[in-house]
Amino acid sequence: MRSLPLRGRLSDVNRPALRDSLQRPLGALRLSVTDRCNLRCNYCMPEEEYTWLPRAGLLNFDELTRVARLFLELGVRRIRLTGGEPLLRRGLSELVRQLGALDGLDELAMTTNGVLLGSQAAQLFEAGLRRITVSLDTLSAERFQRLTRKNEHAQVLAGIEAACSAGLVVKLDTVLLRGVNEDEIAPLLAYAAHVGAELRFIEYMDVGGATRWEPTSVVSRTEILARVQEAFGTITPKDGRGAAPAETFSLANGTSFGVIASVTTPFCGACDRSRVTADGLWYTCLYATRGLDLKAQLRSGATDETLRALLEAAWTKRDDRGAEERKTLPHREALIPVSALRGDPHLEMHTRGG
Numbered sequence: 001m002r003s004l005p006l007r008g009r010l011s012d013v014n015r016p017a018l019r020d021s022l023q024r025p026l027g028a029l030r031l032s033v034t035d036r037c038n039l040r041c042n043y044c045m046p047e048e049e050y051t052w053l054p055r056a057g058l059l060n061f062d063e064l065t066r067v068a069r070l071f072l073e074l075g076v077r078r079i080r081l082t083g084g085e086p087l088l089r090r091g092l093s094e095l096v097r098q099l100g101a102l103d104g105l106d107e108l109a110m111t112t113n114g115v116l117l118g119s120q121a122a123q124l125f126e127a128g129l130r131r132i133t134v135s136l137d138t139l140s141a142e143r144f145q146r147l148t149r150k151n152e153h154a155q156v157l158a159g160i161e162a163a164c165s166a167g168l169v170v171k172l173d174t175v176l177l178r179g180v181n182e183d184e185i186a187p188l189l190a191y192a193a194h195v196g197a198e199l200r201f202i203e204y205m206d207v208g209g210a211t212r213w214e215p216t217s218v219v220s221r222t223e224i225l226a227r228v229q230e231a232f233g234t235i236t237p238k239d240g241r242g243a244a245p246a247e248t249f250s251l252a253n254g255t256s257f258g259v260i261a262s263v264t265t266p267f268c269g270a271c272d273r274s275r276v277t278a279d280g281l282w283y284t285c286l287y288a289t290r291g292l293d294l295k296a297q298l299r300s301g302a303t304d305e306t307l308r309a310l311l312e313a314a315w316t317k318r319d320d321r322g323a324e325e326r327k328t329l330p331h332r333e334a335l336i337p338v339s340a341l342r343g344d345p346h347l348e349m350h351t352r353g354g
């Protein structure tokens, strides 16, 4: 593999990490490049109609790059491009190139549904992207159609293969839903091992947009591990999770896999992530109902100094523990009603970027 074009390395930059009120550093940024999507996953966009962000309000590449640079200057080291479906954003590889040239960036990654990856993987690698996570919830084309309301399963598999061939480090993310795909835990793991990708199972979360969420639909970490053990034998936990959302495990045959158990085993205590929507609102928690409007600042001529001061002040005050708080509720149900989502699309997971 060619060496990373990213210029900065942690050791190059000698800056104390900015800490929030719970002593969590500002370490990772998820940058959403669009709220549009070409799938309608049942756990994320189950409705027929959506309110979209006005196109004129989307940050352009220079604005996105400026936002990324400011976060890097405050200590962020990892940036993940997301959406909506990020590959719908025209000219995305140019943004990858711009971000890859920023100082201080250790890791630039992307999360995608993979539908358009077949035609874009090589270009993204060439632009400097090295890591990609593809969502893959089923190996059945028919089930995919029922789960996403689109007939694009073959394109997703082709996209995964193209990403592997292009030299990208590929991870696969599977959201498990009771009665839908929990019977595919073993086949999906076998598929991931076959293509050389690490798979992570995700508990179905009650985030904004998951309007069909019910506690009984969640396939828990405990059940996931039991099913993997039943299929493949002994599971050994790996050390060194750090701030990563996934716990990783290995099987006796050497296969690694992860579990992201935000519902039953939240990991807010180590959360160093925040999110910027495609129109420049900054959210310090997936469950936060209010964001800081960076676009208004960017477009009214705010200086870098002003912007950094705003970000620094907000992160220093941050005390979010959304998933941990949700876990303590006696009666847990869908987070936000459809009517409220229509009124403010920023509350949607597909706008927040997952």
Ligand code: SAM
Pocket: 037, 043, 044, 082, 083, 084, 085, 086, 111, 112, 113, 133, 134, 135, 173, 174, 175, 202, 203, 204, 205, 206, 207, 210, 349, 350, 353, 354
């Ligand atoms: N469209 C891209 C994709 O699907 O990979 C990127 C955006 S999507 C919002 C990011 C991640 O959020 C995906 O891995 C998706 O599976 C996950 N996600 C969406 N809704 C979820 C839910 N209710 N519970 C758990 N994960 C969810």
Ligand code: SF4
Pocket: 037, 038, 039, 040, 041, 044, 045, 083, 084, 085, 113, 135, 350
């Ligand atoms: Fe599915 Fe991602 Fe689109 Fe949500 S944003 S509907 S998870 S593909």
Ligand code: SF4
Pocket: 266, 267, 268, 269, 271, 272, 273, 284, 285, 286, 287, 320, 321, 322, 323, 324
């Ligand atoms: Fe971080 Fe909020 Fe998710 Fe907890 S719920 S891990 S604080 S984003």
